[in-house]
Amino acid sequence: MSRWLHKLERIARPLDVPHVFPAIVAGQTFFYLVSLLGLFDESRLWFSWAAVFAGEWWRLLTFLVAPPNVHWVWFAFAVSCLFSLGNALAQEWGTPRFNLFILLGAVLTISAALLSPNEPIGSGFIAGTIFLAFAYLNPNYIFQIYFIFPVRAKYLALLTLFLYTLAFVSGGMATRLSVIAALGNCAVFLGPQLLADLRGGRRQLAFRARQKAAHREAAAAGPRHVCVVCGKSSDTHPHEDFRYRADDRCYCSEHLRAPLAGASAEAGR
Numbered sequence: 001m002s003r004w005l006h007k008l009e010r011i012a013r014p015l016d017v018p019h020v021f022p023a024i025v026a027g028q029t030f031f032y033l034v035s036l037l038g039l040f041d042e043s044r045l046w047f048s049w050a051a052v053f054a055g056e057w058w059r060l061l062t063f064l065v066a067p068p069n070v071h072w073v074w075f076a077f078a079v080s081c082l083f084s085l086g087n088a089l090a091q092e093w094g095t096p097r098f099n100l101f102i103l104l105g106a107v108l109t110i111s112a113a114l115l116s117p118n119e120p121i122g123s124g125f126i127a128g129t130i131f132l133a134f135a136y137l138n139p140n141y142i143f144q145i146y147f148i149f150p151v152r153a154k155y156l157a158l159l160t161l162f163l164y165t166l167a168f169v170s171g172g173m174a175t176r177l178s179v180i181a182a183l184g185n186c187a188v189f190l191g192p193q194l195l196a197d198l199r200g201g202r203r204q205l206a207f208r209a210r211q212k213a214a215h216r217e218a219a220a221a222g223p224r225h226v227c228v229v230c231g232k233s234s235d236t237h238p239h240e241d242f243r244y245r246a247d248d249r250c251y252c253s254e255h256l257r258a259p260l261a262g263a264s265a266e267a268g269r
């Protein structure tokens with residue numbers, strides 16, 4: 001583990017609070033249901049600096065449990081995905097680091113919101129950042145989209161990054177801020193590993209290139225030994241025992257006892 005992660009771990013130690021993430025998911029589900037029934041206006045959970053300065057300070061926390069504004073079929077699917085991914089990540093990282101991950105995502109979101117104090121922001125960054133982190137750590141994990149189509153996590157992550165780019169270019173300020181927070185959070189937690197992987201990848205490429213060059217040179221130089229009688233070579237018969245005789249020419253084990261090459265050529269005439 002890198003020094004960076006050790007440092008994160010130390011910062012995160014006091015955050016060893018269980019059930020934070022399940023509580024967030026439960027909160028989102030609860031507020032989704034009561035909003036669906038018309039009992040609550042979910043926009044009262046959203047975060048904006050303008051509202052906080054107007055005295056609605058609870059928004060500094062409640063945006064975490066603001067449900068996404070989507071159809072219930074999609075919500076049920078998204079929330080169950082989010083729950084299992086978050087739990088998987090928490091298991092891989094341990095609760096403190098995972099809690100720090102969510103906390104830092106929230107802080108990034110709140111800080112980025114300074115750029116646009118009037119724009120209300122929900123909890124969109126949580127799903128994005130958890131999904132990307134999970135996909136980076138488990139690139140070959142297979143998701144069953146709608147329980148039917150198997151897709152590897154890395155391809156879904158690439159699609160997510162593509163959609164993020166589109167959203168960033170064409171979306172409103174709130175969308176852009178969520179994108180910045182989700183990606184920034186992943187960069188902090190996965191950046192060192194990402195760099196190490198890239199460096200490792202480059203080293204591996206260089207090693208492979210050197211190996212290839214060596215092979216090419218060997219191939220260009222031709223086989224080390226070639227039997228003058230039958231043409232067997234150390235390339236075609238790597239286990240053959242080639243010997244050199246008094247005439248300083250090469251023979252395979254089969255032709256070692258044959259008359260000397262020059263003599264046999266004359267005998268053949």
Ligand SMILES: [Zn+2]
Binds near residue numbers: 227228230251253
């Ligand atoms: Zn031979």
